[in-house]
Amino acid sequence: xxxxxxxxxxxxxxxxxxxxxxxxxxxxxxxxxxxxxxxxxxxxxxxxxxxxxxxxxxxxxxxxxxxxxxxxxxxxxxxxxxxxxxxxxxxxxxx
Amino acid sequence: xxxxxxxxxxxxxxxxxxxxxxxxxxxxxxxxxxxxxxxxxxxxxxxxxxxxxxxxxxxxxxxxxxxxxxxxxxxxxxxxxxxxxxxxxxxxxxxxxxxxxxxxxxxxxxxxxxxxxxxxxxxxxxxxxxxxxxxxxxxxxxxxxxxxxxxxxxxxxxxxxxxxxxxxxxxxxxxxxxxxxxxxxxxxxxxxxxxxxxxxxxxxxxxxxxxxxxxxxxxxxxxxxxxxxxxxxxxxxxxxxxxxxxxxxxxxxxxxxxxxxxxxxxxxxxxxxxxxxxxxxxxxxxxxxxxxxxxxxxxxxxxxxxxxxxxxxxxxxxxxxxxxxxxxxxxxxxxxxxxxxxxxxxxxxxxxxxxxxxxxxxxxxxxxxxxxxxxxxxxxxxxxxxxxxxxxxxxxxxxxxxxxxxxxxxxxxxxxxxxxxxxxxxxxxxxxxxxxxxxxxxxxxxxxxxxxxxxxxxxxxxxxxxxxxxxxxxxxxxxxxxxxxxxxxx
Numbered sequence: 001x002x003x004x005x006x007x008x009x010x011x012x013x014x015x016x017x018x019x020x021x022x023x024x025x026x027x028x029x030x031x032x033x034x035x036x037x038x039x040x041x042x043x044x045x046x047x048x049x050x051x052x053x054x055x056x057x058x059x060x061x062x063x064x065x066x067x068x069x070x071x072x073x074x075x076x077x078x079x080x081x082x083x084x085x086x087x088x089x090x091x092x093x094x095x
Numbered sequence: 096x097x098x099x100x101x102x103x104x105x106x107x108x109x110x111x112x113x114x115x116x117x118x119x120x121x122x123x124x125x126x127x128x129x130x131x132x133x134x135x136x137x138x139x140x141x142x143x144x145x146x147x148x149x150x151x152x153x154x155x156x157x158x159x160x161x162x163x164x165x166x167x168x169x170x171x172x173x174x175x176x177x178x179x180x181x182x183x184x185x186x187x188x189x190x191x192x193x194x195x196x197x198x199x200x201x202x203x204x205x206x207x208x209x210x211x212x213x214x215x216x217x218x219x220x221x222x223x224x225x226x227x228x229x230x231x232x233x234x235x236x237x238x239x240x241x242x243x244x245x246x247x248x249x250x251x252x253x254x255x256x257x258x259x260x261x262x263x264x265x266x267x268x269x270x271x272x273x274x275x276x277x278x279x280x281x282x283x284x285x286x287x288x289x290x291x292x293x294x295x296x297x298x299x300x301x302x303x304x305x306x307x308x309x310x311x312x313x314x315x316x317x318x319x320x321x322x323x324x325x326x327x328x329x330x331x332x333x334x335x336x337x338x339x340x341x342x343x344x345x346x347x348x349x350x351x352x353x354x355x356x357x358x359x360x361x362x363x364x365x366x367x368x369x370x371x372x373x374x375x376x377x378x379x380x381x382x383x384x385x386x387x388x389x390x391x392x393x394x395x396x397x398x399x400x401x402x403x404x405x406x407x408x409x410x411x412x413x414x415x416x417x418x419x420x421x422x423x424x425x426x427x428x429x430x431x432x433x434x435x436x437x438x439x440x441x442x443x444x445x446x447x448x449x450x451x452x453x454x455x456x457x458x459x460x461x462x463x464x465x466x467x468x469x470x471x472x473x474x475x476x477x478x479x480x481x482x483x484x485x486x487x488x489x490x491x492x493x494x495x496x497x498x499x500x501x502x503x504x505x506x507x508x509x510x511x512x513x514x515x516x517x518x519x520x521x522x523x524x525x526x527x528x529x530x531x532x533x534x535x536x537x538x539x540x541x542x543x544x545x546x547x548x549x550x551x552x553x554x555x556x557x558x559x560x561x562x563x564x565x566x567x568x569x570x571x572x573x574x575x576x577x578x579x580x581x582x583x584x585x
Contacts, residue, residue: 014379055539059425063157063158064159064160065162066125070131070132070142073141073144083364085246086142087246088387089247092250
């Protein structure tokens, strides 16, 4: 698997990353280098080896259905560039 | 299976419509899917938001066991395969109502696999016989926040109270062929969810909403290209959206155009849909397993407990009622809403006879509640009192006519029927001597009619019954009145 300049630009745009033309061009070989390196793993014979989801055997822990959090509006809004009447206020995003 | 005969007549012949529904049902829980913030409807903006829901850096999700349990129970109620191993994935996109920049959902390994539900025959709606609608999967995911666009001229307001609330996405197969079938499917699904208690089914508050997939084809052809109309929030609107969208597609195709696979919006004011014109790559969600969450593994103990906690479901209840001699129609009416079924079960438990009770509930009780603008949960008359009233009719203490009068007083005063009958002296008279005396007077006062009756005008019998009952203020035992009248007119 490899990426070209178009893919790099597209992925950057999907991730909302502002990447200049020069940066995008530099990223193509860098990303391909990483992909090649990861692809080497494909050379390992894993016949009969169970897929592993974690290094330490562990299971997903669940919480009880109890309200233990919230009611921290000031904290939640603290970093908002703009907040009004308890809401985040953002540029109009109506479709 | 008989296929639906619903067709859209076009210039080039008849078209068939193919419908699939993705229903988002809010899971009934105190806390959110991955945080301890509350889920109650209508709170002040951003007061039910934890730092997890606001996606502050470093916050980690921990799933709520109850949300998983409710989704599993829902799966069991539609006879679906429950996947003991499932996993959460990230669906990546940017929008102002999604602080994480991704929604935690389940794409590759959903919690619930293939199931189905049956919609009943409804001739008036063009559903000739019972039809099974396939359900592909149910997965668990986070809801987004809420945007308000009408509060400020240049800003949208964001409320994250709903952000992170647990949803079940229930994905049907494209098995429906008419707006009526889609409506019946939604109503049935809603009933099941409410019986199970996994979702309150309140479409007005948005706890149940549907994405409507519609395509058209000539009968027998391959599926056509579909469009998806998002977030439709009532059964009626879903049916309207399908009607409009199917007709629009037929018009486009017959006009030489082609259908673009796209997302559309429904406008409830006009009953129309319009394209959201989203950018083409907006649907590139780059799903991948959420690295913050291990796979969800369920054991048999958990699943057994889920199964054991399921109530009697609508289909089983309906069959049981029919087995008790209740008409098909009444059985359907009594089981459509879980509150009605609960009330009726309590009535039966209090000793009421099924047939008599079912007729009484669907006519007298529903009539009264309708008039009072009350739901059955707020019925002024409790099941036990109603059972007592019905027993008084069944054992002949009062007549059916008098029972209506007693019921009215019960609605007003909340008094027990026995007490009302006693106090107002409404007991039915079965004393033949008294009734005979009244009959004699009625016949004597209506000599002309007696002549006509004897001359062959037998329809007048009802007149004599009526006059006798009237003279006795409805308190005569009607059966005995009949017998004695026949004898007297012999």
